[in-house]
Amino acid sequence: MKQPIVKAVQLSHRYTAQWAIRDIDFEIPVRGIYGLLGSNGSGKSTMMNILCGVLKPTKGDVFINGVDIRKDAIAAKGLMGFLPQRPPLHIDLTIDEFLTHCAGLRLIPRKEQANAVNKVLEKCGITHFRKRLIRNLSGGYQQRVGIAQAIIHNPELVVLDEPTNGLDPNQIVEIRNLIKEIAEERTVILSTHMLSEVQAACNYILMLADGRVVFSGSVDEFDRYAAPGTILLTMLEPRGAEELKRIPNVVAVETLGGSRYRVKVDSVDDMLEKIIDQSVHNGWRLKEINAEKNSMDTIFAELSKKQSRS
Numbered sequence: 001m002k003q004p005i006v007k008a009v010q011l012s013h014r015y016t017a018q019w020a021i022r023d024i025d026f027e028i029p030v031r032g033i034y035g036l037l038g039s040n041g042s043g044k045s046t047m048m049n050i051l052c053g054v055l056k057p058t059k060g061d062v063f064i065n066g067v068d069i070r071k072d073a074i075a076a077k078g079l080m081g082f083l084p085q086r087p088p089l090h091i092d093l094t095i096d097e098f099l100t101h102c103a104g105l106r107l108i109p110r111k112e113q114a115n116a117v118n119k120v121l122e123k124c125g126i127t128h129f130r131k132r133l134i135r136n137l138s139g140g141y142q143q144r145v146g147i148a149q150a151i152i153h154n155p156e157l158v159v160l161d162e163p164t165n166g167l168d169p170n171q172i173v174e175i176r177n178l179i180k181e182i183a184e185e186r187t188v189i190l191s192t193h194m195l196s197e198v199q200a201a202c203n204y205i206l207m208l209a210d211g212r213v214v215f216s217g218s219v220d221e222f223d224r225y226a227a228p229g230t231i232l233l234t235m236l237e238p239r240g241a242e243e244l245k246r247i248p249n250v251v252a253v254e255t256l257g258g259s260r261y262r263v264k265v266d267s268v269d270d271m272l273e274k275i276i277d278q279s280v281h282n283g284w285r286l287k288e289i290n291a292e293k294n295s296m297d298t299i300f301a302e303l304s305k306k307q308s309r310s
């Protein structure tokens, strides 16, 4: 039987008296980009450090492709690459020197190292800077070097801790695209505290709150929580909220000022279409309409409540 790429069983860790993560179980059975989502202090870095064998959990086990990380750390670590929150770069080396050093650390035979470095330089789009000192690179390029060291040994799994943190908007898009590219050949787990980041880059979400898993599933499943029963709409001219209230299945209408309305409905899915039809029929001259997304705080609260009830 095929082993899951990652399996965590009852993972718990405490640094001092308080548990940083508690009783976490999950499996990654198929390839894709998995977003580990949670606010600051929710336990993401603790989880990632444990998954990568950097931190020994107080309790629980991690298996990478069926290899128990406690029993055979070298084999398990050979299957993965890790980019911690602070990239482990030697800034006084050139990219070439640094990646050759990493290839050695990853036990790539000396005569294959140049080839491995060339491949990863190409993959990460940094070949033209290979002779440059890492200290003289922009944040985005330093992060590319960080990703390059994580994939130099062509691992099955790559774990990236907040890979877009501190980058400017252009660099964020570039790094996100690079992550999508490297994920074509392997599984990627990335952590972030930004909901928009997982929605833009990931296929699956594992959400942590106070060290516990409060959601695990696909981004589509998660979006059902993100889209509550509210629609925001703007018309070119203000119309009475009464007209909107007459549409079947509209539960309530709130006027937001000017010609903007928040419409509470039973289910957002078919109501967007119904309201557009009514707008055309009644000549409302609709300017903008969309399902209102919940803030991450609201989703956290919702999911945490659900978790404590189950």
Ligand SMILES: Nc1ncnc2c1ncn2[C@@H]1O[C@H](COP(=O)(O)OP(=O)(O)OP(=O)(O)O)[C@@H](O)[C@H]1O
Pocket (backbone or CB within 6 Å): 015, 016, 019, 020, 038, 039, 040, 041, 042, 043, 044, 045, 046, 047, 193
């Ligand atoms: N070395 C440490 N010693 C003591 N407590 C720690 C240590 N590292 C983390 N913690 C605590 O464990 C909890 C989880 O922290 P962790 O860094 O894993 O969260 P995080 O979700 O990665 O947060 P951030 O996004 O801020 O890095 C927090 O309460 C944090 O204060």
